[in-house]
Amino acid sequence: MAEFSHLPVMAREVVELLLPVPAGLIVDCTLGGGGHAGLLLDARPDCRLLGIDRDGVALAAAQSHLERFGDRVEFIHSEFGRLRDAVGPREEPVVAVLMDLGVSSPQLDHPERGFSYRYDVALDMRMDSRQSLTAAVVVNEYDEAELASLIARYGEERFARRVAHAIVAARPLHTTGELVAVVTKAIPAATRRTGGHPAKRTFQAIRMEVNRELPNLADGLDESVHLLGPGGRVLVMAYHSLEDRMVKQKMRAWADDGRSDHAVAKMPVVLGRQPLTRLLTRKALRPTADELAANPRSESVRLRASERVSPS
Secondary structure, three states: OOOOOOOOOOHHHHHHHHOOOOOOEEEEOOOOOOHHHHHHHHHOOOOEEEEEEOOHHHHHHHHHHOHHHHHHEEEEEOOHHHHHHHHOOOOOOEEEEEEEOOOOHHHHHOHHHOOOOOOOOEOOOOOOOOOOOOHHHHHHHOOHHHHHHHHHHHHOOOOHHHHHHHHHHHOOOOEHHHHHHHHHHHOOHHHHOOOOOOOHHHHHHHHHHHOOHHHHHHHHHHHHHHHEEEEEEEEEEEOOHHHHHHHHHHHHHHOOOOHHHHHHHOOOOOOOOOOOEEEOOOOOEOOOHHHHHHOHHHOOOEEEEEEEOOOO
16 A cells, blocks of 8 residues: 555644534545544544545555544545435434545655656546546547636636647647646746746646546535534535635525525515524634644645534
């Protein structure tokens, strides 16, 4: 098994937010190496944990790391976009759902995975090695309009059309190094001198497309809140604006009692629905200065949380 060691981000805040939930099942949708899971199982001896991950290497590492908890923890090789199916019917209540989004440090640091623009390896970028869609398929088989659209949408790259045109003109591309060279040349020289690595946004966009990250997040969020009973909590850690915007919008919609709709329409207030949740974080929580010093990769994280208040 390849080494998989991942420092859990905002661990203290995650544990503190889940201390008040009732006894029951905690669902860690992005188990990784099991860092958050181990801390939660230690802090909540009255809870069990279901760990879900689409990365088989991460899942194997978590099984080793969490072995001491015995039957208090279960493992499922799946994606959280099918959260209800992964959890299945259970007698014990689901009291918490945790999502730590994006790509992990071990995935970035193992060159063979193809996630990083710093190494020259085969175009892969799959979190789940069982799937057929790879970065090579996206780069070499999507048409120019599709490429430009996803690079603009998921990478928020303002030169998306230029990048897509350059990729199509250079086909076939076989390695991340070849892709980096093509993208870098397509970005204007003045822009290359500022704003970080010129291929960063394109690599992010292709990775998100390969792994269906935003569609999976939307599906997982929609299912998460309906798995919980009153007092249960959903916690999500997002690392870029597209994810965080979706999480914020979903959580605000869950907490809406109908007042905002009427206010926008300038109509009399008629409370037409019971809010599903209350917001625990009006503004996203950020890592402390101490955590940033210890783990610079936590700089971009935003943590949001909601608590279920009404029955299903």
